[in-house]
Amino acid sequence: MLTVTNLSVSYGAINAVDGVSFAVPAGAIVTLIGGNGAGKTTTLRALSGLLRARGGSVTFDSADITRLPPHEIVACGLGHVPEGRMIFANLTVDENLAMGAYLQRDRQRIAESRDYVFGIFPRLAERLRQSAGTLSGGEQQMLAIGRALMGRPKFLMLDEPSLGLAPRLVGTIFDQIQEINRSHGLTILLVEQNARLALEVSSHAHVLETGRIVISGPSTELRTDPRLKTAYLG
Amino acid sequence: MTEFLQQLVNGLSLGAIYALIALGYTMVYGVLRFINFAHSEVFMVGAMIAWKLGQYLPNGTLWGGLVVLAAAMAGCAVLGVTIERLVYRPLRGTATLNVLITAIGVSLLLQSVFQHPRVFGATPQLFPAVFPSKNFTFGGLAISSNQLVVITVAALLIVVLQLVIFRTRMGRAMRAVALNPSAAQLVGVNLNAVISFTFALGSALAGAGGVLYALNYPSVEPLMGVMPGLKAFVAAVLGGIGSIPGAALGGLILGTIETLVGGSATLSTYKDAIAFAVLIFILLCRPTGLLGRAATEKV
Ligand SMILES: Nc1ncnc2c1ncn2[C@@H]1O[C@H](COP(=O)(O)OP(=O)(O)OP(=O)(O)O)[C@@H](O)[C@H]1O
Ligand SMILES: [Mg+2]
DSSP states (O other): OEEEEEEEEEETTEEEEEEEEEEEOTTOEEEEEOOTTSSHHHHHHHHTTSSOOSEEEEEETTEEOTTOOHHHHHHHTEEEEOTTOOOOTTSBHHHHHHHHTTTOOOHHHHHHHHHHHHHHOHHHHHTTTSBGGGSOHHHHHHHHHHHHHHTOOSEEEEEOTTTTOOHHHHHHHHHHHHHHHHHHOOEEEEEESOHHHHHHHOSEEEEEETTEEEEEEEHHHHHTOHHHIIIIIO | OHHHHHHHHHHHHHHHHHHHHHHHHHHHHHHHSSOOTTHHHHHHHHHHHHHHHHTTSOSSOHHHHHHHHHHHHHHHHHHHHHHIIIIIHHHTTSOHHHHHHHHHHHHHHHHHHHHSTTTTOSSOEEOOOOSOOOEEEETTEEEEHHHHHHHHHHHHHHHHHHHHHHHSHHHHHHHHHHHOHHHHHHTTOOHHHHHHHHHHHHHHHHHHHHHHHHHHSOEEOTTTTHHHHHHHHHHHHHHOTTOHHHHHHHHHHHHHHHHHHHHSTTTGGGHHHHHHHHHHHHHHHOTTOSSOOOOOOOO
């Protein structure tokens, strides 16, 4: 579904992502793991067009999306839950969800998406009129995911959904991510620092270090890989 | 008392013009986080378009006035969008200071172009009475039809602006970009379209402001934008930069204070000083302006 070939992204003279290649097959959950500053967020931002690739290409559903602006990439069916959630803090929960459906024109379908999101995160339904900035961290993460789902993506990228959440909430969020993948066949690219968790839910994993993929393989194998053990699974 | 009410009416009509200009500063700041210093020259160009067109249309008719007003607004919208497209967009992503200095450059460029004798020249010219002019008296209050035009047009435009921002898809997109440009793009908002639209809207309002200002003065010249532009910028900061109701309120307050102080024989020479002192005082008490919000940093 998504194929990344030799992707390079730089900030001025710094090469944050340096010749990364991987593929995400339809229906799969694939994860990118790596420590701070490895280039995970940079990769996702380049995939959704927020950053311009210096080299390489990205194809999505066999269309070249490398040079498309973000709104056209979203229109292709690529959703992105960004690092730090980036919800619209001054808008209500309801308005945030409505913004998520910005490109959707069919009211019926929007209503269905809302029901679907409330089914996954009932907490959001209870807080519709609350200003999003006053939600707890976990609720904000639910809102960020819900907002992305309102856009009816075929492919969803999640950037560290576990960041700053209590362990129990992390469990809930990850259960829901798997559920979204199973019930709707939504393809997922998951970025995580929590390698143990990421390897549990994904089928394939790629380990990023200073902008390059250093290890790739089926998640079941990487779980016991000695190279990961020391650095990421501690 | 009548004297006070009279000054209040005069102040409101001046304030309404400041408000129209201030809205452009605040909207552009909202989406791009920079002050478009060329905005005051867009205001000037609006008055110039109206001045030129007023020479060809029959004066003193309502339809003629409205045509002139609409043409100035449309011309300014095109000018604003063009400036953004040609000058600010290539600089987007570089340091804000670069863009600010460039904006001052655009401002000086437009002034110089209009000072060229082939274009306009440096001498002020009489602005034609494009709207019907009559004077009404209510009790002891003298109100000119021009003041009525100013207040009505400004009020209508502000209402329309509110509807655009809160009731249309593009308005929603503008608000989303103002809150978080990356997040807005990730839900499918076309950033460049929103920015162009914002410049069109803000510049059209400045154009309307230019016509209304020239109507009351009544003269035009290439540097006419400088002081009203500065005052409107102050009004936008006073109301809370980035806040649309704030810009409208700031404009009204500044215009009213300026006129009230200007109307008093002893203080009139200090009217600008007092207006700015009020600004400093309000900002000391409320650093984010009257209706501004503390910037919520993106985490
Ligand atoms: N806007 C920027 N300007 C300059 N350098 C940047 C910028 N954003 C990121 N970088 C650098 O690029 C590298 C990769 O950053 P990135 O945010 O992609 O890392 P990450 O893998 O997401 O890390 P984390 O797990 O901490 O979020 C880092 O060295 C970072 O300092
Ligand atoms: Mg990151």
